[in-house]
Amino acid sequence: MTWRSLLALAWANLRADPGAALVDVLAAAVGAATLALFVALGLGVGDAARRMFPADARLVEVVPAQLSLGGLLGGGRLDESARQRLLALPGVRAAWPRQNLVVPVAAPEPPLGLEAAWPPGMTLQIPVVGVDPSMVEEDTRRGVPFADPAEGGAIPVVLSRRLVEIYNKTIAPTWGIPGLPAGLDPVGIELPLRIGVSIIPGKSERRILEVRVRLAGLSDRVPLYAMAVPLATVQRLHRLYNRSDPGYGQVTLLADSPADAPAIAAAARRMGFNVDRSELATAERVGTVVRVTTGALVGLALLMTALAALAIARSRAASVAARSREIALLQALGATARDVRAMVLLEALLVGGGGGLLGMAVGRGLGLLGDLAWHGLLPDFPYRPEAILIFPAWLLAATVGVAALSAVTGALTPAAAAARVDPARALS
Amino acid sequence: MIRLTAITRSFQDDGREVEVLRGVDLSVAPGEVVAVMGASGSGKSTLLAIAGALDAGFGGEAVVAGQSLRGLSAGALASLRNRSVGFVFQSFNLVPAFPALENVLLPGLLRQGRREPREALRERGLAALARVGLAAKAAARPSRLSGGERQRVAIARALLTRPVLLLADEPTGNLDAVTGESVIRLFGELAQEGTAVLVVTHEERVSRVASRVLTLSEGRLS
Structure with missing residues (x-):
């Protein structure tokens, strides 16, 4: 079975239950947006701290x-x-x-x-x-x-x-x-x-x-x-x-x-x-605080991404259980267990990737709003950053990647369950 | 087209082994319609699953479309089902999210290896729908079709790959008398074109187009 066919089937399966697919996409989007915002905040604060306390550790x-x-x-x-x-x-x-x-x-x-x-x-x-x-x-x-x-x-x-x-x-x-x-x-x-x-x-x-x-x-x-x-x-x-x-x-x-x-x-x-070493020590202390804070925020965001992946896993598992007859039919018509597994993983990839894209866009949008508020509400002061949230291209790509990967990881078990469907029994 | 020799099949039920098939011998030649009748739970569907390469846990020897099923890999069995076997089920088993034509095209989508061009596949799907009189319903979803129309879509799907063997499990079970008659006639026509048709049913009317009518009882065919 070709990847194009698998993709068409996975897409059709998601369209068959748009409500569940939308919930999965939103779950992935929340995790992705949180990840993008928290990492962007850490990068922004880190950048401001480095400009405020320039230090060469050498x-x-x-x-x-x-x-x-x-x-x-x-x-x-x-x-x-x-x-x-x-x-x-x-x-x-x-x-x-x-x-x-x-x-x-x-x-x-x-x-x-x-x-x-x-x-x-x-x-x-x-x-x-x-x-x-x-x-x-x-x-x-x-x-x-x-x-x-x-x-x-x-x-x-x-x-x-x-x-x-x-x-x-x-x-x-x-x-x-x-x-x-x-x-x-x-x-x-x-x-x-x-x-x-x-x-x-x-x-x-x-x-x-x-x-x-x-x-x-x-x-x-x-x-x-x-x-x-x-x-x-x-x-x-x-x-x-x-x-x-x-x-x-x-x-x-x-x-x-x-x-x-x-x-x-x-x-x-x-x-x-x-x-x-007073300047270096200050820079190191500030750097440590920024790293620890950013690490905690990223940890929290990853936790939310993992929760989103769990939600997607449960949703995909329920979907596989409800579609066991359909899955058996596909096997009767020529699909292998590997095709079935790949189809379920592709479904997760689509909702995870879609959620990641949506979360990235929402995160970026919230970042722009945050910067507007930052400029409007706070007075000018030395080293005030132009943007408190920094979204480099790699972060935007990583946001989508992490969301898609976590969704696919969460779908491994449902995909294995789908591959184990016995067509003879399910169709009788 | 099918040659089953000394087929046995048993299942575990509450820790007890239940023998469903006890040495079944069956052969169906091209152009032949064979009806297997029997009471519910007699093993008709199990026999069909073995003949359709869906159930590999049997004893004995099964040759389908010239290939012995024993020793074939899961991929080879899937390919055999896709290319040589058409299935028709009592409950139609259409994918509700797909329009009729997309349901018919499923075996083409599931083909291993290089896929037929989309346009050619679509043409064949439309031809299969036309063959069962449903060309006008190509875009309709199963929920908008009557029971008879759904079964004809299922038959069109089975015909897409021009299988040498058509396996039908209670194909008229959910149809009214008139619609059931048209489906039975269609099986007769397919057999005349050279397809081997194996129908398991408990309805007598199927026997009218059958070359042979066999009864499965106590795990044996007679």
């Missing part, structure tokens, strides 16, 4: 010990020698130093073209940190070289990606000023700075340098609170202002793989340094 942030015997004896200082020793640790691919500029820097006026986003008369004190250019290499490929410029040249800077979000969603609304225009590419924007100026009375330097900084990129690897410039620029300014070398404030180690990070952190601690 990074180990090494900082000088606050108080250590090594420090008292002259060890524990993070300098180039310590960086080389950290770089030599097994599993370390790179060691990127970071040095805070100890000369005050202030911005007395806004970037050109963004005057509206600058409160009148404001002078902004800006912390500056020097970073290894290779650490932000992937974020500074937009035409502004991230290297110490010649005297008088614009200094390239990198800002935290999160700073822009927080400025737009929190600072700008609080100050009553417009945020950065939507669609604006901030790379290349210049800001006049005065090096040596402090807003704290008596803390300014005698020598004031008028410079310009030019945004070279946005990165998740630079601090939220500071403007990152090339490490060489900070070292040059320290020399210019006769500051002794303060050492590195932090060295970021890049592990070969996330699995190497704990051992590297332990080795750094043994060398007398502290390891700052």
Whole structure:
């Protein structure tokens, strides 16, 4: 018997009892819609959490010990020698130093073209940190070289990606000023700075340098609170202002793989340094909460899908029992037990697949409504996702697949019962 | 067309073995109508199920359409039923969800291996319906047909594959006298065209078209 014939028979059987078929389709649809919605919610929340707490599990942030015997004896200082020793640790691919500029820097006026986003008369004190250019290499490929410029040249800077979000969603609304225009590419924007100026009375330097900084990129690897410039620029300014070398404030180690990070952190601690894992730990905690919550929701959805499959199984079993004479007739006319089994499984596949398609459409529709409500009811805030429910194509396909597969699995027993119908007895 | 030799068949009933057929010998040749009569429960339907390759749990030797049933796989038995045997039942056994024509086409849909093109199959189905005088009722569902019309649809279904053997189990049992007569006449016509017809019945009128009338009693044919 051909698959086309089997499909025609299965379809005709479902049409013969449309009420039962509709209930089966609805049962599968409820399970599928729940699965689609819960997984989409988990993906949406997970995506928002990842943007809010960007963390690379391969990074180990090494900082000088606050108080250590090594420090008292002259060890524990993070300098180039310590960086080389950290770089030599097994599993370390790179060691990127970071040095805070100890000369005050202030911005007395806004970037050109963004005057509206600058409160009148404001002078902004800006912390500056020097970073290894290779650490932000992937974020500074937009035409502004991230290297110490010649005297008088614009200094390239990198800002935290999160700073822009927080400025737009929190600072700008609080100050009553417009945020950065939507669609604006901030790379290349210049800001006049005065090096040596402090807003704290008596803390300014005698020598004031008028410079310009030019945004070279946005990165998740630079601090939220500071403007990152090339490490060489900070070292040059320290020399210019006769500051002794303060050492590195932090060295970021890049592990070969996330699995190497704990051992590297332990080795750094043994060398007398502290390891700052606060951001990573926060990201990991948030990630764990998201994973556990999503897992529970998906578990609940799978339970509903299983219940739907059970309902379909019962319905198919009742249908097979009621049709035993018809099934026997098919056998008398030439159907094999395998044909009969396949026909019942195809019936389940049709109701499961149909329910899956319906559930996917309903889930997607509810997702759109949820997003509309999300945008309409909640205020704008940093990292507010555009969509709280994310429906990738694979999820839509998986929704239909899981619904169809669970229905077919539920129909295995009724199909076996149908294949066992004795035509001689059923037709007598 | 059928040659049954020393057929035995027994069933378990409440842990007790009941012997329904006790060494039945029967042969039906092409063009012959053989009627088997007997009381209810005498084993007529069991005999028909064995002759139609529906029941493989028998003893003895059964040859149908030139093939010995013993040793045939389930698939081969199904194929034999599909190609060589037509069934007509007392309760018609039409699929209620299918229109008359779709019921007639069922054996074509169930054919193993490469299927006949849909249009050709449909033409043959319509021809089979026309043969039993129901061409105009092709689109009617069984619930819209009278008892006689349903039985004629069942006969058309049996004829679709041009079987060499037609097996009928109480074919007039649910029909009035006039309709029953027309069905009996149809069996006679089919036999004249070369089909071997085996009818089990307890109605005397079937014997009018039968070449032989046998009686099944105490598990034996006489």
